[in-house]
Every structure is written in structure tokens, then in C-alpha cells.
Amino acid sequence: MKSDKINITFALPNLLAGGAERVMSYVAENIDPTKFNATLLIIGHEKDASYDIKNINVVYLEKTRVSQGVLSLFGYIRKSKPDILVSAIEHLNAVTAVLSMFFPKTIFIAREVNVLSVLAMHDNPGKPSLMTRLGNKRFNFFNKVICQSQDMLDDFHKNFDIKKEKLIVINNPITNNFKVKYSRTKNNPIRFITVARLDVQKGHHRIIEALSQISFDFHYTLIGNGSLKEDIFSQIEKYNLSDKISHIPFTKEVGKYLDESDLYLQGSYTEGFPNAIIESCMVGTPVLAIDAPGGINEIIYPDINGNIVSNVNEFSEALERINSDYNFNPVDVSESVSKRYSSEIILPKYEDLFIDVYQKRFK
Incomplete structure (x- = not known):
């Protein structure tokens, strides 16, 4: 008997220290467990993890590079059959875009971390990367693309010819309980x-x-x-x-x-x-x-x-x-x-997105 919960996998290249890694793992850990069965899937090695993930299933494919993990990722999706797979970061998103063609029953969502056209021009002036040249094709394979800012959404729509209905802005949540300092006097120096x-x-x-x-x-x-x-x-x-x-x-x-x-x-x-x-x-x-x-x-x-x-x-x-x-x-x-x-504001936006795409597909 199928559970009423939505089975969702969050996929990352690794758990090294970084903003994308922290935000994705935080969302995976903290979305409502009464509505979602969350798994965090890491292409890389457990020994390299900078974050201690608790209360959810974490799967490490133990591969050094995303390209080395394609077959293992394919096998994971075929065996686990997640309702939704959310991937992040450019090269992994390129892989999951291709894999989406083999798993029509799984909803594929990409989360990007940069304004890609600007990044490509700065890293390779006058010579767009292969990912950039294929960008408008790969992102159209996804059911939804999460943009972290309005700048990113505008870039995808204008420079990658992605339909606006496929794009959604969800800002990053504050992932730690930071205490506010109260001194208004600056240090000297x-x-x-x-x-x-x-x-x-x-x-x-x-x-x-x-x-x-x-x-x-x-x-x-x-x-x-x-x-x-x-x-x-x-x-x-x-x-x-x-x-x-x-x-x-x-x-x-x-x-x-x-x-x-x-x-x-x-x-x-x-x-x-x-x-x-x-x-x-x-x-x-x-x-x-x-x-x-x-x-x-x-x-x-x-x-x-x-x-x-x-x-x-x-x-x-x-x-x-x-x-x-x-x-x-x-x-x-x-x-x-x-x-x-705050997480109280941002996490419900993620949950609403996941529920919405799931209901439109399966209900």
C-alpha cells in the first residue's frame, strides 16, 4: 500500500562546505516529516561531509566526480522510485535532466545556484561553456526550476528561453539560529x-x-x-x-x-x-x-x-x-x-511547491 507521504530525494554532488550544500541539506532535514519521506542523496564520499545530517536517510554513492556516478544514480532512481527528485548545481542538473527521460513517473526539479549567463561570460569571456550552450535544452526537461532570486529567474527566461511557468523564485532560508548582537559601537580598529x-x-x-x-x-x-x-x-x-x-x-x-x-x-x-x-x-x-x-x-x-x-x-x-x-x-x-x-517563511514555500507539482501529476 502506497504511503500518503510524498517520497522526495534531494541530490547533491557532495557535502563539502558551501551554500548550496548547506541549504539543500537543511531543506531536506526540515521539511514536514508528516507530509514527506525525505532522502538526501550524495554523489560524493561520506568522509568528505562537512555537515552532520540527522533524522533523515542519507545515501552516499561514494564517487569522486558526478560523471562517475551517473550509472549509480540511474540505479538509485530505478530502485527507489522517488515521487520527486530535486537536484542542485550545474553539472548534476545536466545529468538529472538526461535521466528524467528514463523515469517519466518521477517529477524532476532543478535548483540552480548562479545567474548562469553572467557566470559563463565572466569565467570564459566570449566563449560560453558547454553547459551554457546546452542550457536552454537541459532545463526544459525539468518539471520545475527553482531560482534563488528574481535576477536568476529573469536570466533563465531571457537567456535560456525557459517558460516562466516552469520557473519559481524561492529565496534561501536562514539555516542557523544566529543571536543578534546589541552593541552599536564599532571596534577600534x-x-x-x-x-x-x-x-x-x-x-x-x-x-x-x-x-x-x-x-x-x-x-x-x-x-x-x-x-x-x-x-x-x-x-x-x-x-x-x-x-x-x-x-x-x-x-x-x-x-x-x-x-x-x-x-x-x-x-x-x-x-x-x-x-x-x-x-x-x-x-x-x-x-x-x-x-x-x-x-x-x-x-x-x-x-x-x-x-x-x-x-x-x-x-x-x-x-x-x-x-x-x-x-x-x-x-x-x-x-x-x-x-x-526565516525558515518559518521559506520552508513552507518549498513544501507548497512540492505538494503542488505532486498533486498536478498524480491526483
């Missing part, structure tokens, strides 16, 4: 922070360049690791900033470092919907960002929880102003995001 992997997309070199132009003392905490670590620290040495910057490759105490900081610095060229700046605001630490597609304009309310500038020079000028006149109220900063992105 002022303390900055960025939490992001060290790659081209995140624009660390723009932040370092701006910091090299300011006239006051500061301390900058850089949390994250990645392929551009050597280049970034060469730039730091070039500008003689080494004694002002601390690097933490990975920590489970991000909230503590955000709490101790006065301003979050965001230099990305594109985002999906940046978890780190939501979390920074949640503890009461405002954000200074360079304008970019991917939800930044949705999250930041000017002079309430931060500010947005257009380029590096404006960034350094804004840092000068903020240092001389720091006037952010941590409670207001926190409430600006908690009233929009």
Missing part, C-alpha cells in the same frame, strides 16, 4: 569580514584593491579556501596588507566571527542568493557590496542593513564614510532579513 570560497567569481581581488586605498587602520578576516588562494595572498603581499589580514580556511563558528566584525565585504561578480550576507545581517553586521546580479539588491536595504556601490573606487570611498560615521543598528539590520528569510 574597525573589523571587516568576508566568508566565501577563494575563486574568481567571488571578486576578492576587488576587495583587496579597495582596502589598499583606504587611509585608516583596520583588520580583515577572510574565511574560505579555494583555487585562487595563492593569487589572492600574492596581491595582499603586493599591497603590504599581510599584517592586517587573518585567513581562516574553514570554521564551523562563522556566526562568532560575524558577530565580532563591524562590516561584511562582498565583492562577487555574480551570486545566486548569497547566504553569507544574509547570515551577517542576521547577527546584526551590515554589508558593503559591489553591485552584481543574484539577489544582492533584494537583500540589502540602503543605510538599514548595508550599502551597494558600483566599483572599487566607490567601495573604498564608502569604507571611509562608514569608518568615520558608523551608524547601523544591529537590531534593525537583523530584522531586515529575519522578517523575509
Whole structure:
């Protein structure tokens, strides 16, 4: 006898530290267990997991790359027969799009993490990636595509020719119980922070360049690791900033470092919907960002929880102003995001989507 619950599998390439991994695993863990039987399917290795998943079934295919796990993923779907499979991140979504043709009784949903056309142009100027060239085809195989921001939805509709009825915006939920700081007095010297992997997309070199132009003392905490670590620290040495910057490759105490900081610095060229700046605001630490597609304009309310500038020079000028006149109220900063992105608000949006697509297919 078939259960009244919807059997849903959330698939990820791995459980390494990252925004997509954290959000997807959080949704899988926390959707209503009276309505859903949730499984978290990981293509990668259990030994690499950065997150401790509780209260749901977790399946590891123990493959190093998504391409190595295609047959195992096919076998899992054939055996488990999930009602819904939700996949995330570009390369895995390409695979599940193809597999959807073999399993017409399963609803396939993709969740993307970037404004893909902007990312492709930045990573390969003038030469779109294979995924980008095939993008309009692969996403049309899905029953629904979850976009993290309105920028992402507009990009899919315009540049990938995806029908709007296939697209839905669901912002990322706040996944931790952050405590709000109550001190409105900034540190002396002022303390900055960025939490992001060290790659081209995140624009660390723009932040370092701006910091090299300011006239006051500061301390900058850089949390994250990645392929551009050597280049970034060469730039730091070039500008003689080494004694002002601390690097933490990975920590489970991000909230503590955000709490101790006065301003979050965001230099990305594109985002999906940046978890780190939501979390920074949640503890009461405002954000200074360079304008970019991917939800930044949705999250930041000017002079309430931060500010947005257009380029590096404006960034350094804004840092000068903020240092001389720091006037952010941590409670207001926190409430600006908690009233929009709390799990109590976001999780029901996921549940409503899953129930809606299921009922339209099977009822």
C-alpha cells in the first residue's frame, strides 16, 4: 500500500562546505516529516561531509566526480522510485535532466545556484561553456526550476528561453539560529569580514584593491579556501596588507566571527542568493557590496542593513564614510532579513511547491 507521504530525494554532488550544500541539506532535514519521506542523496564520499545530517536517510554513492556516478544514480532512481527528485548545481542538473527521460513517473526539479549567463561570460569571456550552450535544452526537461532570486529567474527566461511557468523564485532560508548582537559601537580598529570560497567569481581581488586605498587602520578576516588562494595572498603581499589580514580556511563558528566584525565585504561578480550576507545581517553586521546580479539588491536595504556601490573606487570611498560615521543598528539590520528569510517563511514555500507539482501529476 502506497504511503500518503510524498517520497522526495534531494541530490547533491557532495557535502563539502558551501551554500548550496548547506541549504539543500537543511531543506531536506526540515521539511514536514508528516507530509514527506525525505532522502538526501550524495554523489560524493561520506568522509568528505562537512555537515552532520540527522533524522533523515542519507545515501552516499561514494564517487569522486558526478560523471562517475551517473550509472549509480540511474540505479538509485530505478530502485527507489522517488515521487520527486530535486537536484542542485550545474553539472548534476545536466545529468538529472538526461535521466528524467528514463523515469517519466518521477517529477524532476532543478535548483540552480548562479545567474548562469553572467557566470559563463565572466569565467570564459566570449566563449560560453558547454553547459551554457546546452542550457536552454537541459532545463526544459525539468518539471520545475527553482531560482534563488528574481535576477536568476529573469536570466533563465531571457537567456535560456525557459517558460516562466516552469520557473519559481524561492529565496534561501536562514539555516542557523544566529543571536543578534546589541552593541552599536564599532571596534577600534574597525573589523571587516568576508566568508566565501577563494575563486574568481567571488571578486576578492576587488576587495583587496579597495582596502589598499583606504587611509585608516583596520583588520580583515577572510574565511574560505579555494583555487585562487595563492593569487589572492600574492596581491595582499603586493599591497603590504599581510599584517592586517587573518585567513581562516574553514570554521564551523562563522556566526562568532560575524558577530565580532563591524562590516561584511562582498565583492562577487555574480551570486545566486548569497547566504553569507544574509547570515551577517542576521547577527546584526551590515554589508558593503559591489553591485552584481543574484539577489544582492533584494537583500540589502540602503543605510538599514548595508550599502551597494558600483566599483572599487566607490567601495573604498564608502569604507571611509562608514569608518568615520558608523551608524547601523544591529537590531534593525537583523530584522531586515529575519522578517523575509526565516525558515518559518521559506520552508513552507518549498513544501507548497512540492505538494503542488505532486498533486498536478498524480491526483
